[in-house]
Amino acid sequence: MIFTPIKETFLQELIALLPAFMLQIWTMKPKLSGLLSNFRILFAFFCMVAFLLSMAFSYCTPDEFYYDFRIVPLLIGIMYTGFRSSIGLVAIYIGAHFLFFDQEELWNLPSDVGLYLIPIAMYFIPQFRVGDASKRVRIVTYMVVVGMIFSYVDYIVSVRSMMVQLDFSKVLFEVLFSGICMLTAYLLLFFIESILEKMSLQEQLHQVSGQYYQEAQKMKQLIDATPLGVMSVDKMGNVTAINDMMLRLFQVQGQVRSEDLIGKPFNYLRKHYGMEYPDIQLARSLQGEKTNAEVLQYNEKILISTISSIRNPKTDEVVGAVGMAHDVTELQMLRTEIGNLERLSLVGQMAASITHEIRNPMAVVRGFVQLMREKSDQSLHDYYRIVLEELDRANMIINDFLSLAQNRIVETEESHLHDIVNDLSPLLWADANLRGLGIEMRFAPDVPHLHLNEKEIKQLILNLVRNGMEAMNGKGTLTIETKRVKNVVQLIVQDTGEGIPQDTLDKMFEPFYTTKSKGTGLGLPLCLSIVERHKGKIAVESVQGHGTTFVVTFQADVA
Incomplete structure (x- = not known):
């Protein structure tokens, strides 16, 4: 029978340590997130399971060996999970007495040491939660010592009340039980602290990993957005990063992505994709040598290539190299x-x-x-x-x-476009009559005053009108129209001639280009120059067989 209490005590110790084992199993779940946020609910549940199992096994134990460690998971659970969870644990703890014990045994409920230690444990909750590991050990030690004192006092009072002789073997077992109880509390505390530390590290690792991933994505987007081709290699010459611009500069063919080349040797890119990047310069950089920028002629492109060593900031050891290529073809x-x-x-x-x-x-x-x-x-x-x-x-x-x-700055003054056209109208009508043509003028009523140089605008109108008259070959009507479109004013000169072919239309404003036998090719370029000096725009539309339209646009606030 001597082994029976030892066996039961060992079983009770394993049950008391059950919250730590269950919590450890829970933390081993893959892709588990929010461990610390769920800790209180989980640990309260595990502690409840532990003290209920302890009470159930005690109920099955012979009366002379009526000892259990139910108090250990109860008190540890109260101090770790806080006030709200502790109320539920205490209610379940008291209710379990009515579940497991008969009416006669319920008279011993006031002598349950756990009930006296619950208020003390709840008092220590704030200090326990903010304290370090050593302070928590001191609080648990204090709780166990107080529990031992309560247990001894209760035993002595019960012996005197029943007027029986003191059983030294039972006292010895009480001392042994108290020591094992304290050891169990220390083990449970040690396991829980270790698990919490691991959970905290796991949470920090998860946060750091998330931040690292975000920063890595930002850096990748930054490198991809830069107009430079960027590629980095490690000390062995394997590609560690390469952006899309580098692939485009060297015209890497196929559906290859930059991610597909990570970890591949640089020679792999040269062999399979024909990437003619200066490998000698790259090799010298991996040896720690300083290299100068090189000019590359690649597929009718002019590239500036620079390669630099990447060094460990602490040891100054070369750990790789980074190469950049800049397309300067357009700049050249x-x-x-x-x-x-x-x-x-x-x-x-x-x-x-x-x-x-x-x-x-x-x-x-x-x-x-x-x-x-x-x-x-x-x-x-x-x-x-x-x-x-x-x-x-x-x-x-x-x-x-x-x-x-002459690239001069024109002097402008506030003028009305209609007044300028009216001043020219006698000359325009005379020219039209000599050619047998008609002129139609359409003036919009809402055209505002503009800042114009009258002399140059008259020259502009004369050139456009005479071009239109010459294009009509002695028949048709020339239309001069003004429009107000939002904040711009349009001057429209439209003829009913044969129109202009598209290949000729593209060269209309080139100096010295003309289709006339006696033309100089300077009329329309001069018109363009006048319009640009007035910060305006000129456009031409033509359909063969339907005539040509010149549209000159001025800003209403031209200064």
Whole structure:
């Protein structure tokens, strides 16, 4: 019979430690989240199961060995789970007495040590929850010592009340039981603290992993959004990161994604995808050498390649390399175009100076030709007329060229577009009558005043109207119209000629391009220059067989 209490005590100890075992199993569940937030409810349930099992096994134990560890999971559960859960645990604890014990045994309920320790345990809840592990051990030790004192006092009082002789073997067993109870409480506390620490670390790891994933995604999006091609390799030359821009710069074919190349050797990219990145420069960077930027000619692209070593900030050891490639093809083309424009500007300035100087001797020549015409025979007048017309034509070309070449700031004043057209109307009607054409004018009533240079706007209207008249070949009607569309004013010049082919339409505003036998090719470029100086826009629409429409748009607040 000596082994019976030992066996029962060992079983009770395992039951008391059951909350720790059950909690450990729960934390082993895969993809478990919110462990700490669910801890109180779970642990209260596990402690309830433990003290109910302990009471059930005690009920089946012979009376002389009526000892159990129910108090250990009860008190530990109260202090770990807080006031709300402890109320439920206490209610279940008291109700279990009526479930497991008969009416005679219920008279011993006031002598249950656990009932006296419950208020003390609830008093220590705030200190227990905010204290460290050592303080929690002290509180549990205090609770066990108080429980032992209550148990000894109860035993001595019961012995004296029944006037029986003190049983030293039972006292010895009480001491042994108290020691095992304290050890069980310490073990349960140690296991719970270890599990809580692991749960806390697991929660922190989950948070850090989430933050790391978010930061990694941000970095990937940043690298993908940059106009630079970026690729990094580890010390062994395996690709650790590569963005989509790098794949596009080197025209990697197929449905390959940057994720598919992570972990592949750099030579794999060269062999399977023909990625001609400077491997010698990459190898030197992996050796820790500083490398200079290189210019690559790749599939009609000009790339600037730079490669740098990646070092461990603590040991300064080379752990990899990062390479960047920048497409400077458009930049190089832009620089070339700027150089060409600068040269053209210089040539234009020289040509403007030369043409300006040519006008003076041409004026002298024209004067002498007129004088010679007056004093010459009548039969020679036709020759002089042709010479004068060609001199006038040359002078007109010079005037148009000078207007086009001069990049001046126009002086504007508040004017009304209708007034400018009305000032020109006698000249326009006279020109139309000579050609046998009609003119129709449509003026919108809500056109506001604009800031215009009247001289240049008159030149613009004359050029557009005369172009339209020449396109109609002596028949048809030319329409001059104004419109107000929101905050812009439109000047529309429309003819009923044969229209312009699309290939010609695309070149209308190029200098010196003309389809006329005696045209200079400077009229429409001059119109474009005038409109741009007024911060406006000019567009042309044409359908062959239905005529051509020029639309000039001015901002209502042009200054």
